[in-house]
Amino acid sequence: MSSLLEVRGLSKEFSAGGMMRRARLHAVDDVSFALEPGRITALAGESGSGKSTVARLLARLYDPTAGAVLFEGRDVAADRSRSNVLRYRSKVQMIFQDPFASLNPTKTVRAHLERPLRIHGLAARHDVEARVHELLETVGLVPPFAVAAKYPHQLSGGQRQRVSIARALAVEPRVLIADEPISMLDVSIRVGILNLMRDLKDRGIAFLYVTHDLASARYVADDILVMYAGQVVEQGPVDEVLANPLHPYTRLLISSIPDGTGPLQQIEIRKGTASAAVDPRPGCRFVDRCPLAIDVCRRETPELVEARPAQAARCHVTAPPTTHGEDVHAESAS
Amino acid sequence: MIADLTVSTTVDEQQLVRPLVQIEDLVIDYATRSRTTRAVDGVSLAIGTGEIVGLAGESGCGKSTLANAVMQLVRPPARIAGGRILFQGEDLVGKSPEELRRFRWRNVSMVFQSAMNALNPVMRVGDQFVDMMRAHERVSKRDAIRTAGELLELVGIDRRRINAYPHELSGGMRQRVIIAMALALRPELMIMDEPTTALDVVVQREILQQVRALQREFGFAVLFITHDLSLLLELANRVAIMYAGEIVEVAPAGAIRDGARHPYTEGLLRSFPPLTRPVERLTGIPGSPPDLAAPPSGCRFHTRCPHCLADRPALYARQTGERPVLREVAPGHWVACHLVEEQG
Numbered sequence: 001m002s003s004l005l006e007v008r009g010l011s012k013e014f015s016a017g018g019m020m021r022r023a024r025l026h027a028v029d030d031v032s033f034a035l036e037p038g039r040i041t042a043l044a045g046e047s048g049s050g051k052s053t054v055a056r057l058l059a060r061l062y063d064p065t066a067g068a069v070l071f072e073g074r075d076v077a078a079d080r081s082r083s084n085v086l087r088y089r090s091k092v093q094m095i096f097q098d099p100f101a102s103l104n105p106t107k108t109v110r111a112h113l114e115r116p117l118r119i120h121g122l123a124a125r126h127d128v129e130a131r132v133h134e135l136l137e138t139v140g141l142v143p144p145f146a147v148a149a150k151y152p153h154q155l156s157g158g159q160r161q162r163v164s165i166a167r168a169l170a171v172e173p174r175v176l177i178a179d180e181p182i183s184m185l186d187v188s189i190r191v192g193i194l195n196l197m198r199d200l201k202d203r204g205i206a207f208l209y210v211t212h213d214l215a216s217a218r219y220v221a222d223d224i225l226v227m228y229a230g231q232v233v234e235q236g237p238v239d240e241v242l243a244n245p246l247h248p249y250t251r252l253l254i255s256s257i258p259d260g261t262g263p264l265q266q267i268e269i270r271k272g273t274a275s276a277a278v279d280p281r282p283g284c285r286f287v288d289r290c291p292l293a294i295d296v297c298r299r300e301t302p303e304l305v306e307a308r309p310a311q312a313a314r315c316h317v318t319a320p321p322t323t324h325g326e327d328v329h330a331e332s333a334s
Numbered sequence: 335m336i337a338d339l340t341v342s343t344t345v346d347e348q349q350l351v352r353p354l355v356q357i358e359d360l361v362i363d364y365a366t367r368s369r370t371t372r373a374v375d376g377v378s379l380a381i382g383t384g385e386i387v388g389l390a391g392e393s394g395c396g397k398s399t400l401a402n403a404v405m406q407l408v409r410p411p412a413r414i415a416g417g418r419i420l421f422q423g424e425d426l427v428g429k430s431p432e433e434l435r436r437f438r439w440r441n442v443s444m445v446f447q448s449a450m451n452a453l454n455p456v457m458r459v460g461d462q463f464v465d466m467m468r469a470h471e472r473v474s475k476r477d478a479i480r481t482a483g484e485l486l487e488l489v490g491i492d493r494r495r496i497n498a499y500p501h502e503l504s505g506g507m508r509q510r511v512i513i514a515m516a517l518a519l520r521p522e523l524m525i526m527d528e529p530t531t532a533l534d535v536v537v538q539r540e541i542l543q544q545v546r547a548l549q550r551e552f553g554f555a556v557l558f559i560t561h562d563l564s565l566l567l568e569l570a571n572r573v574a575i576m577y578a579g580e581i582v583e584v585a586p587a588g589a590i591r592d593g594a595r596h597p598y599t600e601g602l603l604r605s606f607p608p609l610t611r612p613v614e615r616l617t618g619i620p621g622s623p624p625d626l627a628a629p630p631s632g633c634r635f636h637t638r639c640p641h642c643l644a645d646r647p648a649l650y651a652r653q654t655g656e657r658p659v660l661r662e663v664a665p666g667h668w669v670a671c672h673l674v675e676e677q678g
Contacts, residue, residue, distance in 0.1 A: 046534040156622035186392040187561050187605050191618030212535065219607035242609065256539035259609045260564030260591060269540050
C-alpha cells in the first residue's frame with residue numbers, strides 16, 4: 001500500500017565545526033514515516049532536534065543526503081522537471097511560524113490569494129473573486145469581502161496566520177506542513193488555529209504538524225513522532241505515546257511540561273551534551289542523560305522497535321529487539 | 335525521584351499587613367506625537383515578603399511595562415502618569431538616579447526573556463559578576479570571584495565556568511548566569527519577565543526548579559511574568575490576570591485553577607490544551623486583544639465576553655458603559671466584573 005506522502009530513511013547532514021576540525025552534523029538521521037489523507041501527524045522535539053529540517057526537506061528547500069520522499073508513490077527527487085516540481089509544490093504546501101514575515105506588507109489579502117490561483121491556473125478570471133471569498137470563509141475570516149481588501153498590518157497575528165493558511169489552501173494541496181504555526185500567536189487565539197487544523201483534516205488533507213508543544217500535539221494530532229538529536233526516538237498514536245511513553249526522553253519531555261494541575265513537582269534532570277548529533281558515535285544519543293542506561297546503550301545504536309501495537313521506540317531498555325513487535329516483523333518477512 | 339514541593343498557596347495575612355511592594359493605582363502612558371496609549375491603567379498589586387506572585391496576560395496587556403515600573407526602568411516615550419510604587423513603605427516614584435542605582439540589584443533584580451543576550455560577549459562571566467558587585471559594594475575582586483563561583487554552583491553551573499565567555503555557554507546556561515547575578519546582592523525581590531520563554535521545556539523545568547529551591551533557601555519574593563498560565567499555576571502562590579492595561583482578577587493559584595471567576599481568566603484556562611486530562615474541543619477566546627490607544631468603553635473585555643449580551647439591558651449597559659472595579663469575592667480573591675458582582 002502506498003501512502004500519500006512517504007518518507008524513507010531520510011537523512012540530512014550539514015558541515016559543522018571550524019577550519020581545523022571538520023565535523024558532520026547529522027541533523028536528520030534515518031527518519032521514516034507516512035502521511036495519510038485525513039490524519040494529522042505531529043513531529044515533536046526541542047530546538048535542534050531536526051524537526052524543522054525534516055519539514056524543509058519535505059518542502060524541497062533542502063536536498064536530502066540520503067533517503068527518499070515519495071509522493072503518491074513516486075520519488076520526488078527522481079524527476080526534477082519544472083512541471084513536476086511545480087506540481088509537487090502545489091500539492092505539498094507549507095505554513096510557516098511567523099505570520100508577520102510570510103505575508104507581503106504592500107499587498108492586500110486578496111492579492112495574496114489571487115496570486116497562487118493565477119500561477120497554477122486554478123480559477124477562471126471571472127471565478128477568482130468567488131474562490132478568494134470561499135477560501136477566506138474556509139479559514140474563518142468573515143465577512144470575506146471586507147477582509148480581502150485589508151493589508152497585513154490591519155490584521156491581528158491570528159488573522160494573518162489564517163491568511164497564510166488560506167493561501168496554502170488556494171492551490172488545493174493534498175498535504176500541509178505546518179512548522180510551529182501557533183508559537184508566535186497570543187495564547188487566546190492559538191486554539192482557533194488548532195481548531196481550524198482539525199476542521200481541515202476532515203476535508204481529507206494530510207497534515208504534518210511540527211511543534212515543540214506536546215499538549216497542542218495531543219489536541220490536534222492522531223499520531224506523533226518524537227525526535228531527539230536527529231533521530232525519531234518514539235512514534236505511535238499520540239494518546240498512547242503521551243499516556244504511556246516508552247522512551248526515557250519522551251518521559252522527560254512530558255514530565256517537564258507545566259500542566260497547571262497542581263504545585264510544581266521536583267523531577268530529576270540529568271545533564272548531558274546537547275551536540276550528540278555531531279559526529280555521533282555508535283550508541284544511544286540520549287545515553288548521557290538517561291536514568292535507565294545500561295552497558296549496551298553506549299555500544300550499539302538502538303533501532304526503532306515496535307514494543308507495543310503501533311508504538312515504537314529507539315531504546316534498548318524499554319523497547320528491546322526481542323519484544324513481540326520484532327517477532328511480527330520476522331514473521332511477515334519470512 | 336519525585337519530591338513534593340507543595341507549599342501553602344494561601345497568602346500569609348501577616349505579610350500583607352505591610353507588603354514588600356505595594357503598587358497603588360499605577361498609570362503609565364506611552365506618548366507619541368500623534369497619540370497617547372495608556373499601557374497600564376490604574377493597577378494596584380501587593381507582593382508580600384517571600385511571596386511568588388505570577389502576572390499573566392497576553393502580549394501588549396501591559397505586564398512588562400508594569401514590571402519595568404517596579405524596577406523604575408520606565409523611559410520615554412513611556413512615563414508614569416499617576417499612582418505610587420511603595421517598596422518597604424518608601425515611594426520609588428521620584429527617587430533620584432543615584433538612589434535608584436543603589437536600589438537596583440541590591441533590593442530588586444530583574445531577569446528578562448532576552449537577558450541571556452545581555453551578557454557582554456567580550457568579557458568572561460566572572461568579570462561581569464565582579465563589575466556588577468563592585469558597583470554596589472566594597473568587595474575585593476578575589477571575594478567577588480569566590481562569591482560568583484558559589485552562585486554559579488547554586489544555579490547548577492560548574493564554578494570553573496567562571497572563566498568562560500558567554501558564547502561558550504548554551505542559552506539555558508546564560509540565563510542561569512543571569513539568575514545567579516540577580517541573586518548576588520541578596521535582593522528582597524526578583525522580577526522575572528518571561529525568563530524561560532525562549533528556552534526548551536526541559537531547560538525551563540530545570541530553571542524553574544532551581545528558582546523555587548533558591549527562593550525557599552533565601553526567602554526573596556518573586557514577581558513572575560508570563561503568558562503561560564499553566565506555568566504560573568504550578569509556580570506561584572498568587573496569580574494576577576492582566577487584560578488591556580488592567581488587572582481583572584487576583585487570587586491564590588489554587589483558586590484561579592479551580593474557581594476562576596472572571597470570564598477572561600476562564601477563557602485563558604480554556605485556551606490551553608490539556609496534557610493529561612481528556613481532550614475536549616476548546617473554544618479559546620473569540621476576537622483579539624484591543625488596541626490600547628482606543629480601548630473599549632466600560633469593561634475592556636466586553637467586546638470578547640460571552641456573557642455580554644444585549645438581552646439583559648441593565649447589565650449590558652453597565653458592561654459597555656461602566657468600568658468594573660476589583661471586588662473581593664472570597665478571602666484574597668478579587669475580581670473586576672459586573673456579572674460576578676451581580677451574582678454576588
